[in-house]
Amino acid sequence: MAGDSANQLLKPQNLTVKDQDGNERNYIISRFPATVGREMLCQYPITALPKVGDYPANEGLMLKLMSYVAVPTKMGVGAPLRLTTQALVNNHVPDGETLMTIEKEMLTYNTSFFLRGKTLTFFDAIMQNVTKKIIETLTVSLQQSSTLAKPPSKN
Numbered sequence: 483m484a485g486d487s488a489n490q491l492l493k494p495q496n497l498t499v500k501d502q503d504g505n506e507r508n509y510i511i512s513r514f515p516a517t518v519g520r521e522m523l524c525q526y527p528i529t530a531l532p533k534v535g536d537y538p539a540n541e542g543l544m545l546k547l548m549s550y551v552a553v554p555t556k557m558g559v560g561a562p563l564r565l566t567t568q569a570l571v572n573n574h575v576p577d578g579e580t581l582m583t584i585e586k587e588m589l590t591y592n593t594s595f596f597l598r599g600k601t602l603t604f605f606d607a608i609m610q611n612v613t614k615k616i617i618e619t620l621t622v623s624l625q626q627s628s629t630l631a632k633p634p635s636k637n
Contacts, residue, residue, distance in 0.1 A: 491552060491562070497587055501580045509584060510552040510562050514592050522547060523593060544581075545571065547588050 491512035499507050514522060522543065529540035545568060552562035553574045565571045575581045 491550065491564070494552070494562075495591060497584070499580055499583050499587075501576045503576075505576075507576070507580060508554055510554065511584070511588050511591055512550045512552075514547075514550055518546065518550070519592055522589070526589065544585060547585060548575075548581075551584055551588065 491510060492515065493513045494510045495512070497509045497511050499509065501507055513519075525539065526543050526547070529535045529537070529543060548571050549564055549566040552564045554562050563570070563574075565574055571581070575584065
């Protein structure tokens with residue numbers, strides 16, 4: 483990373499996370515470049531919604547997000563190791579809970595509206611819109627499937 487500005491972490495910040503076993507893990511989180519930040523803001527929340535989202539797309543975004551996370555090297559010698567692949571993420575993040583904590587911290591560090599409780603407001607608004615669209619779609623579908631092919635009998 484030294485000397486290669488395209489590969490450097492932007493505004494790195496140390497993060498300590500306790501894994502499921504209570505062990506402290508050290509990571510270095512960073513800011514996204516502008517275009518990656520926009521992609522995360524536009525796609526991350528929507529692709530993560532249960533039953534509505536797109537898990538493969540969300541997984542791809544998670545891997546992209548994690549490429550802006552690094553682990554310090556042993557004894558602090560050399561550049562931190564960025565978690566740029568699924569294998570590196572799996573080797574340095576011990577469990578899903580720790581991974582989701584890092585993801586939340588990255589989103590909080592990179593966006594102002596994830597701060598001060600605004601995350602819930604943001605996701606509530608998304609859920610209200612998604613719920614409204616689902617109800618509209620199901621209502622139309624129910625009406626179409628309920629129409630009779632032939633008139634009712636006069637018996």
